[in-house]
Amino acid sequence: MLLHLSTWQEVEAYLQRSQAVIIPIGSTEQHGPTGLIGTDFICAEAIARAVGETTDALVTSTLTLGMAEHHTGFAGTISLKPSTLTLVIHDVVRSLAKHGFNRFFFLNGHGGNIAVLKTAFTEIYNELPDVRCRLGNWWASNEMYKLVRELYGNQEGYHATPSEVAVTMYLYPDSIKSAPLSESVNKDSRIYSPEEFRKRYPDGRMGSNPSLATIENGKQIFELSIKELVEQYNDFLAEV
Numbered sequence: 075m076l077l078h079l080s081t082w083q084e085v086e087a088y089l090q091r092s093q094a095v096i097i098p099i100g101s102t103e104q105h106g107p108t109g110l111i112g113t114d115f116i117c118a119e120a121i122a123r124a125v126g127e128t129t130d131a132l133v134t135s136t137l138t139l140g141m142a143e144h145h146t147g148f149a150g151t152i153s154l155k156p157s158t159l160t161l162v163i164h165d166v167v168r169s170l171a172k173h174g175f176n177r178f179f180f181l182n183g184h185g186g187n188i189a190v191l192k193t194a195f196t197e198i199y200n201e202l203p204d205v206r207c208r209l210g211n212w213w214a215s216n217e218m219y220k221l222v223r224e225l226y227g228n229q230e231g232y233h234a235t236p237s238e239v240a241v242t243m244y245l246y247p248d249s250i251k252s253a254p255l256s257e258s259v260n261k262d263s264r265i266y267s268p269e270e271f272r273k274r275y276p277d278g279r280m281g282s283n284p285s286l287a288t289i290e291n292g293k294q295i296f297e298l299s300i301k302e303l304v305e306q307y308n309d310f311l312a313e314v
């Protein structure tokens with residue numbers, strides 16, 4: 075059930091049977107020469123909607139902007155500062171909690187959001203003691219790490235990864251890009267200022283080789299992430 079395609083009466087009816095909601099959150103940021111700027115929210119949104127379908131959960135509109143300060147040296151990146159994003163997350167939860175929601179599952183597509191989400195959760199728990207939040211990063215499970223290692227070995231890297239690019243290729247085959255990628259790519263993962271980021275990672279990739287991505291891999295990764303996140307969501311609901 076998708077919030078943006080529902081009426082308020084339908085949301086009230088949903089609340090009679092569940093007080094849990096899935097919130098997809100991503101980012102709008104550069105993903106190297108072949109990755110779409112929407113990669114992080116495209117992945118989070120599609121996975122969240124599939125998890126929602128399987129678990130009969132309400133899925134909110136996608137939070138498409140995330141904390142991407144370090145990518146702002148590249149054209150097209152839109153970032154919320156950590157302090158702004160903390161307030162946004164807090165306000166989203168506060169709004170929905172007013173209506174009776176008390177379990178918030180954030181299905182996240184961007185590593186830069188993790189620290190901010192955890193900060194926001196702490197603030198939310200202080201204000202709304204009956205609320206529980208859970209963070210589900212779609213790429214982070216043992217099974218997923220295993221699959222990605224099988225597919226891409228040590229070329230997965232940290233940003234503009236073949237796995238996330240593959241998922242967008244599967245979801246948006248008409249928007250697949252091709253561009254020359256230099257063989258040598260900085261393998262470290264340190265992040266300082268936006269200027270320093272661009273110097274260190276000149277084409278936007280961090281240790282990754284997204285030219286390995288294929289539509290078929292994307293389907294495999296997408297389907298595994300749904301399976302893993304359905305488990306995490308059900309585990310969250312079953313928590314005492």
Ligand code: NI
Nearest residue numbers: 113114234238
């Ligand atoms: Ni990404």
